[in-house]
Amino acid sequence: MTCHELEALRLGLMNVLGTDDQSAREHAQQELEGELTGPIGALAEAETLSAVQRHLDAALVDLEEEIAATDDSDPEYDYLRGRLVAVRDAEQAVRRLTSQGESVLDGLAESHDVLHETFPADE
Numbered sequence: 813m814t815c816h817e818l819e820a821l822r823l824g825l826m827n828v829l830g831t832d833d834q835s836a837r838e839h840a841q842q843e844l845e846g847e848l849t850g851p852i853g854a855l856a857e858a859e860t861l862s863a864v865q866r867h868l869d870a871a872l873v874d875l876e877e878e879i880a881a882t883d884d885s886d887p888e889y890d891y892l893r894g895r896l897v898a899v900r901d902a903e904q905a906v907r908r909l910t911s912q913g914e915s916v917l918d919g920l921a922e923s924h925d926v927l928h929e930t931f932p933a934d935e
Contacts, residue, residue, distance in 0.1 A: 816852045817871045817899045819843040821906070824858035824867070850874065861910045868903055875899060 819840045826837055840856075848856055851870035858864040879892045 815895050815898060816844060816847050817855070817868070817875060817895070818902060820848075820852045820855040820871065821864065821868060821899075821902055823856040824864045825906075827857070827859050828861055828864060861906065861913065865903075865906055865910065868899070868906060872896075872899055872903065 823837065823840045823844075825831075826833070826840075831837075844852065844856060847853075851867050851874055855864065855867035855871055858867055875892070875896055879889070879896060882889050882892055
């Protein structure tokens with residue numbers, strides 16, 4: 813059993829962050845061998861945070877559908893539900909990362925404005 817969503821998310825975030833850790837990338841790709849289709853494949857290839865969020869949402873829908881189709885007496889049922897909790901937690905982490913990034917951008921814009929107010933440009 814593996815959590816395809818989390819491994820694909822790791823790959824997508826490595827792309828977004830420019831992470832060059834080849835061993836981590838190879839491990840994630842190995843975990844996903846044969847599974848790089850649909851939202852999982854798109855998530856692994858994501859290059860922006862908005863793409864990561866969009867593809868993670870789609871992967872969550874697929875996971876929820878898989879859980880709904882699984883009988884609660886199936887031995888894999890509890891694992892699937894645990895996986896859902898982990899992926900939803902990861903989804904919140906991506907939202908926080910996006911929010912923090914936007915906050916940095918806003919702070920830079922404010923700093924730029926203050927700089928120009930303090931040292932007006934001659935026109």
